[in-house]
Structure formats: structure tokens, C-alpha cells
Amino acid sequence: MTARVTLVRGDLTQQRADALVNAANSSLLGGGGVDGALHRRGGPAILEECRRLRAGHYGKGLPTGQAVATTAGRLDAAHVIHTVGPVWSATEDRSALLASCYRESLRVAAAVGARTVAFPAVSTGVYGWPMDDAARIAVHAVRETLAEEPGPVEEVRFVLFDDAAYRTFEEALAAEA
Numbered sequence: 001m002t003a004r005v006t007l008v009r010g011d012l013t014q015q016r017a018d019a020l021v022n023a024a025n026s027s028l029l030g031g032g033g034v035d036g037a038l039h040r041r042g043g044p045a046i047l048e049e050c051r052r053l054r055a056g057h058y059g060k061g062l063p064t065g066q067a068v069a070t071t072a073g074r075l076d077a078a079h080v081i082h083t084v085g086p087v088w089s090a091t092e093d094r095s096a097l098l099a100s101c102y103r104e105s106l107r108v109a110a111a112v113g114a115r116t117v118a119f120p121a122v123s124t125g126v127y128g129w130p131m132d133d134a135a136r137i138a139v140h141a142v143r144e145t146l147a148e149e150p151g152p153v154e155e156v157r158f159v160l161f162d163d164a165a166y167r168t169f170e171e172a173l174a175a176e177a
């Protein structure tokens, strides 16, 4: 059975899930938007683990399109999975990197045994990706990964911050069905 894909309008940091995905930047040391909100609500344990990752395997930071898990601190989750979305470009097609964020995050989620995973709309904030295109890429990448790599994940939840984003994801889901 493939996992179900669900939509919620709300704040990612308030979600209960086995894993919450962070739209991080490659420094892993915090930022604005989702990143800042997750660190604020999750407390210092997340940043401590990010610093350890930077001191170890990710000395140069987390490359765009990849994902790595840490503790979720005080969040209502077991793990935060940090992924770095591409900055949107009008001249270069970076869609494969955005799709990779979803695929790699789901791989990490499977590796830590997560059954429920909540995603924000990666790259659609400070990184400037148009919501309709980002939604289409996100929905397709998640569906494809779930179909090709069955694992423990039972629910993938997109958590959209406002009504417009929610409706755009609703349309993308309907178009993919």
C-alpha cells in the first residue's frame, strides 16, 4: 500500500509527526522562515546537533538537494529532517534539485523509521520559487518516491502557511491523481 498524501493549512512547527522537514540553508545554522520558527520552538538541542554535523561529515555545509536528520528538541516530533532547497532562477532550470529535496528527505525519513512526515513548501519563501511550479514538483516527487521506494512512511503531509498556498497544492494534488 502506498502512503497517503495529505494537506494542512497551518504552522509546521505546531504539527505532530514522526519527522518535520526543515527548509534549511546549507549552513545548517539557522535562518528565517520555517528554519527560524523550527529552531525557536524546538529549542537549542536542534542547533547543537547541527553544529556537530558541521564539525563532522558536513564541514562545508549541507549541499542543495540533500537531507539530514537531527533531533526535534521540544517539537512534537522525533526528528527534524533538514533539506536545502535551490534558490529559484529564471535562467537555469533547478527543478531536479527541488525534487531531490523531497526524495532525499523521504529516504532519510525511511532510514529513521518515520511513519508520518510533514513538509513545508520548500524554496517558496526567501528562495523565491513560484508556488504553482513548486507545488507541482513537490507533489510529483513525493508520489514518485513513495511508489518507487516503499518503506515505513504512511503519511506525507504538506503544511501550507496560507490559503493561497493551500489551494495551489490542492490543485497540484488533483492534477497528479
Ligand code: ADP
Residues within 6 Å of the ligand: 010, 011, 012, 013, 023, 024, 032, 033, 034, 035, 037, 085, 120, 121, 122, 123, 124, 125, 126, 127, 128, 129, 159, 160, 161, 165
Ligand atoms: P526557503 O528559504 O526554502 O524559501 P522559507 O522558510 O523562506 O524557505 O519558506 C518556505 C515556505 O514556508 C514559504 O511558502 C513560507 O510562506 C512558508 N512558511 C514560513 N513559515 C512557516 C511555518 N511556520 N509553517 C509552515 N510554512 C511556513
